[in-house]
Amino acid sequence: MTRGNSKKPDSPVRNFTPSLRNTKHLIIATDKVPVYHEQGREPISIEKQILITIWYLANKDSHREIADRFNITGSSVTRTKARVVNAITSLMNEFITWPTGPRLHLIQEKFHEINGFPGVVGAIDGTHISIAPPKNHKASYLNRKKYHSLVLQIYHREIDEKIDIDCEFIQAVVDHQMGFTDIYVGWPGSVHDARVYANSKINLRSAELFPIQGHLIGDGAYPLSKTMLTPYRDNGHLSPQQRNYNKKHSSTRVVVERAFGLLKVKWRRLHHLEMSSVDSMCQVIAASCVLHNFVLVEDGPEDIPEAEEDGVDDNNGLADDVNSTGHNKRDYIAGLLV
Known part of the structure; x- marks a missing residue:
């Protein structure tokens, strides 16, 4: 041609x-x-x-x-x-920011309006981005589904003055409108969500970032705590109150899966990154997330086509529920949701 x-x-x-x-x-x-x-x-x-x-x-x-x-x-x-x-x-620190003040209260109110779940600051999850096998440490990037990937988890990074993009795993926290309030790109696809979260600033500095009674909602791959509420593990003997909690938790948290789905629908390069440099892959992922938020701000969520859920089950095992404060808080909220 x-x-x-x-x-x-x-x-x-x-x-x-x-x-x-x-x-x-x-x-x-x-x-x-x-x-x-x-x-x-x-x-x-x-x-x-x-x-x-x-x-x-x-x-x-x-x-x-x-x-x-x-x-x-x-x-x-x-x-x-x-x-x-x-x-x-x-432009990350301009378009991907942790909510504070009136914006934080608005997000909590809007999450509450979905299904009555109180105190939600954001929904957290991770997703894999398929990549060409890196030249070094190939096995680290091989996920449990046997393809090489980077993982995206979204969480708060506004506290960093310097843009420093690590790359291998994408973790994300989103608000009620599917907007990323922060992203963490930097762990190989073989790493468990809980390990990524444990090393993230949102966990290490949770006392600074969360209001009293504020928390994230995440799936069973994350550790239960005062600032991270997860579903009850279904052992076949859940009470009606616990099942109701799980149902409302899931229907509130699904916004993060839809956000990942929308991200990959609009920025189709993320279906597979054929690049030799892991740093360059991370830059492309981060830039796509910035543009995702920019479009949400400009067009508004009502003008964006209905996004499908991510469709990728990224959980690679369940975290242990050993935090007594988290247990007590979850039980209390489960009682409120009845």
Whole structure:
């Protein structure tokens, strides 16, 4: 196929929503994307570099296909997306923030309106991102479903002044509107959710981050505690009160699974990352999460197509329920939900 022959450079632009086209103003303001001069060709404007990168993130096209679509070389695609992705991740502390003050109270109220579950600051979970096997430590990235992956868990990182993206596991906390309130990208796919959470700042600094009686809700892979409420383990002998608690816990927590589903629907590059650098993979994941939140802010949740649940069971075992304070708090809330 001759470059620019069958696919016009502006054809993808018509497929972008106004909110995605508006990202260029934010990215240009970072001053991290200069005009790119490709030898022997017309300079690639900042606006075009941004569109190329958004197209890359939103589709599964190869570098060659993207180069043909935008009438540039494959090497220019590589350099362009690296530069723009770096600019997008520099916006993390603006678009992915831990709730405080009135926003925190609003989130708790909105979660309560779903099914009466009190005190919820966010829903937490992790998801795997399929990747090409890294050159080093391949076995660490092999998850229990026998494919190589990074794990995304979302949690608070606003307390960090410096953007420092570790990469291998994606953990996430979301609000009632599927917005990420923080992300943690940095553990291999073989690592258990509970271990990732135990090493996260949201756990280590929970006393600073959670209001009195505030907590996250997570599935059985997480350890029960005062700031992490999990379902009762179903041993076949749960009481009606405990079953009711589990039902309302699940229907409230499902928002995080829908958030992951929406993330992967809109940013289809996350279906599989064919890259040699783990650091670059993490940057792409983080940039996609920033854009996810930007679109939610710009379009509003009511304007976004209904997102399916992630559809990936990432639990690799149940955590032990040994925290007495967590047990007492869960029992108390179970009583309130009757």
